[in-house]
Amino acid sequence: MTEPTGGTSTPRVTARAARRRAEIVEAARQVFTSRGFRGGSLGEIAERVGITHQGVLHHFGSKERLLVEVLRDRDIEDGPGSETLTGAAFLSHLIDTARLNTTRSGIVQAYTVLSAESVTPGHPAQGWFRTRFADLRSEVYQALRIVGGIEVGEAELERGASAVIAVMDGLQVQWLLDPAAVDMPATLRMVINSLLAGWGRPALPQEPNITA
Amino acid sequence: MTEPTGGTSTPRVTARAARRRAEIVEAARQVFTSRGFRGGSLGEIAERVGITHQGVLHHFGSKERLLVEVLRDRDIEDGPGSETLTGAAFLSHLIDTARLNTTRSGIVQAYTVLSAESVTPGHPAQGWFRTRFADLRSEVYQALRIVGGIEVGEAELERGASAVIAVMDGLQVQWLLDPAAVDMPATLRMVINSLLAGWGRPALPQEPNITA
DNA sequence: GTCTATAGACAGATAGAC
DNA sequence: GTCTATCTGTCTATAGAC
CATH class of the missing domain: 1.10.10.60 (Homeodomain-like)
Structure with a gap:
């Protein structure tokens, strides 16, 4: 030293x-x-x-x-733990993240404000968010493919990946404006389960990782 | 005169x-x-x-x-036409709006940037967006209730309303950053149909109002 | 109704002392 | 590594001429 x-x-x-x-x-x-x-x-x-x-x-x-x-x-803060998860475990992790987010409005607000601001011309974070969304879609796509089975169409999986991420982001805006009006983890779980059910697949367990 | x-x-x-x-x-x-x-x-x-x-x-x-x-x-620009629609017609109108939005990125960008910016402390548009989301949730809630039937629980309808709006908003961010990566109307339709299917209800028709 | 003029504050960035 | 000083540009808003 x-x-x-x-x-x-x-x-x-x-x-x-x-x-x-x-x-x-x-x-x-x-x-x-x-x-x-x-x-x-x-x-x-x-x-x-x-x-x-x-x-x-x-x-x-x-x-x-x-x-x-x-x-x-x-990125570093959120990274550990999620990279190794696959399939249903990864989807459950997303719901856990939504639940965790209800306890850290600061981070949620930062992400919401910056990601939306990044869509404006010449914004320095534009490339970063574009890459981030592409990576996220790819991860969710793989998880849905594993849980949904190979007979689910590629288009459905791609739309499902976009939709899951969109629900998470869109709920955050509504939640930040009116926390009592939105239940982020429950709503996300319902959407994921509906997608899986529509593909003829079993839903995620009611409470995957915690008891409350 | x-x-x-x-x-x-x-x-x-x-x-x-x-x-x-x-x-x-x-x-x-x-x-x-x-x-x-x-x-x-x-x-x-x-x-x-x-x-x-x-x-x-x-x-x-x-x-x-x-x-x-x-x-x-x-508000005035978007208003005409949607107020009188109910049930499945209203949900189809949302999908039509998502399709229309792919042809007017300017308006989509304005809405995306301003709604996200409004969650910051002291923003002048905060009350406006809070009210707008509350009204929207109420409208979608009613439409889902009509299509889903009275036996669908209140909590499911509320979460469904939040989810539908969240998907629309969240998809817009992804679409603005990477238009080729997201199909807004198709994804929205899939989510709505999945929710209805999860409640044991018939899905919306494939192409409700246009042929293409 | 639109202008010039001006106030008063604050922005990001650079140069150089210590 | 942090400071003072300064540059250059921008902002919202007001006052008053025309």
Whole structure:
């Protein structure tokens, strides 16, 4: 861990910088969540960390590059656990995620605001979301194919994948505006089960992973 | 039509003003579509109409009030025809709307960006979208109740209403980012039919109103 | 009804001191 | 690594001439 090179130890300051960067990314996530990317300011982000906006730019170079870090950060946060799941387990994991999301409106709001904002011309996160949706559709497609069986048509599976993701995203907007009016996990489960039932397949169990 | 009062005729200038206002609202819709409400500027709106941003403020007083007019305008545009439809006809109308939407990405983008932006704290369109979603859920609920029959539980109908609207909105985001990857009307129809089938009800006809 | 002029605030980004 | 200072641009809004 110690550095052979003299002077101020490079690894220590690098570690400090990494911590600072993490602080800034977290603050940026909060600000972009509340105000969107275009509406949020570096000044507000810097204020939460306790530095000036020039300090933020020192670490990330531009507001746009900071957004990319925020999105990458979310990927890492959500990643572990879902990659190895397949078939019904993966679909159940989606419902679990919908349930978990009811306890973290901040993340839901960030995702909702940024994904919608990304459809506008020239938005820096456009490619990121396009890729993310394509990957998601592919994952859900595979899960539906495994559960639905090989005799289910390719078109139905593709539409089913789009629909499952669309329900999750669309419910989030309604839920953020009126939490009492929408039951995200129950509604998602009903849609998935209806799709499977329409294909002549058994539905997911009522409560796959938890008891409540 | 002629005015008994002397001087410059009040109705003529009012008619001119109304036309100007309509021009401004249309320009505002385009700008808010591309940049969102917070990202769009009065200057860009004014430029499209060929006046200065102060001229815009003369007609509407503030940027916020202009947004309200844009939203009201969209309501009128979409309104005619759908209010009188019930049951299966209403559900078919939703699918027709999804098909129509593939030919007007501008309106779809405006709705997508503004509805998502509205979930952020203090957004001026928040109440408008909350009411709109509540009304929509109620309409879809009634249609599902009629088609599904009285023996379908209230909770299922409520979740079904949320799900149908969520699919429409969620598909729009995916479609705007990657039009070739999503078939909005076909996917919506599949979801509605799956829900009805899950409740033991006959599905909607394959092509309710058009032949292609 | 639209303009010019101007206010007053805030944006992102750069340069250079320490 | 963070600061001060500054640049350059943009924003909403008001006041008042025409």
